[in-house]
Amino acid sequence: MNLKSLKGQHHVSAITANAKKNYEFYTQTLGLRLVKKTINQDNTSMYHLFYADERGNPGTELTFFEIPNAGTTYEGNNSISLTTLRVKNDESLQYWEKRLEEFGVTHEGISYHTGRATLRFRDFEGQRLALLSDENNKGVKGGKPWDNSPVPVEHGIVGLGPVTLTVPRGESTAKILTSVLGFEETRTFPSTIEGQPDVQVFETGEGGTGGEIHLEERDDLPAEKPGRGSVHHVAFRVEDGNELKKWVDWINENRLPNSGSVERYYFRSLYFREPNGILFELATDGPGFEADESFETLGERLALPPFFEAQREEIEAGLKPLDIGKRSEK
Template sequence: MNLKPLKGQHHVSAITANAQKNYEFYTNTLGMRLVKKTVNQDDTSMYHLFYADERGNPGTDLTFFEIPNAGRTYRGTDSITCTFLRVPTDDSLLYWKKRLEDHGVSHEDIRKGGTRMVLFFEDFEGQLLALISDQGNGGVKGGSPWARSPVPQEHGIIGLGPVMLTVSDLGPTEEMLTEVMGFRKKGPYRLEVNGENTVHVYETGEGGNGAEIHIIERPDLAQQRPGRGSVHHVAFRVEDEEELRRWIQKLKEQRIASSGFVERYYFKSLYFREPNGILFELATDGPGFEGDEPFEHLGEKLALPPYFEGQREQIEARIKPLNTKSP
């Protein structure tokens, strides 16, 4: 079957126990824009928050499901262990190091991660994140930071960078990425993060920061027990619904269990697990977030897809109001 290469990261979805603090951290501290305040379509009693560039371009979204009673995360293997966020230059990392210090955010020193400079830090729930410099980076273009962000646009976050997985057995995951999903293997690098590790790099499409998966093999670790601050899944970009349906057929032919077609209104999706159990999603680039809200007012009100609009009163009664005044 003749499929186009996946275009790179689409979004990463994680878990928070406190939507209000989550909003304040990702908008006021990290300067991202809340482009959609909606609910988890599989459980409408919880928020689903989308932070991104100025209009939620695909490849810039970091999203969160709110689970108020979520316990702590016990870090381990067979999980998504770090999400990288792209910033324009090496100088941007200097700006960010000072900003994180000023906001009391736990972080490490700026260092080299492969061929690029990175700055590891944690959010208020212990989720491991890293800012990665786009200086000298080719491949998938980044987005455009929001003009009303508290972070200067020349240093603003421009999208998702590599997503780091930690797995107990690299071989089957590599086979899934290269033989099924069309990723290309790149040279590894050494990185000290939770110990000294070899990081295996895979890229798709145009490559670069926005289209890489970084994998650490750690058979010595116990499996992660997810909770607040853990990552639920990573999604990869496909052009449109027609291409997504080709992927559904390919997985069926390969006898890989999947969700089949899932309507998410803002995009169309397909879910499946790689051999170590990490949840992957393929998601279409469109329609996007401006079908039910104008650009100027994205994320200001609770947005519901049309098929949930009839339940608005019941849904709003079950979720705690969220103050999302502009930072």
């Protein structure tokens, strides 16, 4: 199978119980741009909010499904246990440490145990996040922060960094990453938990912070019970629809149950679960979020793919209003 390497992270999708507070935190505190306010295409009663750089470039997107009755997350294995967000350099982490304190956000201080300067924190629902310095990154390039963000552009978030998978059986997940998805194991670093194996680092594409997965094996945890503040899935970048078709064939050849190619309008997707139950998505780089909105007005209205437009009145009636309004001025 003549497959091109996956290009790195495409997006991470998580769960929130409160779209309004979620919007306020990720735009006002973290300074990301809401580039698309749409629906969960598999359940149109849910918002699907996309936060990203100035125009939602692949590799910069952190998305949320709103599930108002989502319960508490009980953290554990078989999970995406940490999402990192890249900033320009170590100096920016100093800025962010002060900013998080000013906004009353609990954090763990700057550490270096992954080999890079990192600042772990949580959002208002306990979402596990970290800011990561790109100072020595030589791999996948980041995006461009929005000029109208409340965070100065020089300190803005430029994209997704490594995603941590926490599993009870690391070998089976590692096999999928390497033998099926084409990642390469490049290094390890010590676990922060005494008595647990080193965390394995896998890279794809140009590698670096935008092309890494961290695999943490834990034998001391129950399976995670997801809820608000948990991650639903991670998506990896595929160049285009033709390449995605090849990946569908390859995943089928490897006898992994999967969704086949799914039309999401802003990109096409393929979904499957690895042996520890974590949901993976492969998603195309395009067409992108300007398919139905201008760059200037991204995220300001409820955007529906054309195949949902006939249901707009019914869909809007089932959603709690989330008034974003015009945001083109600071």
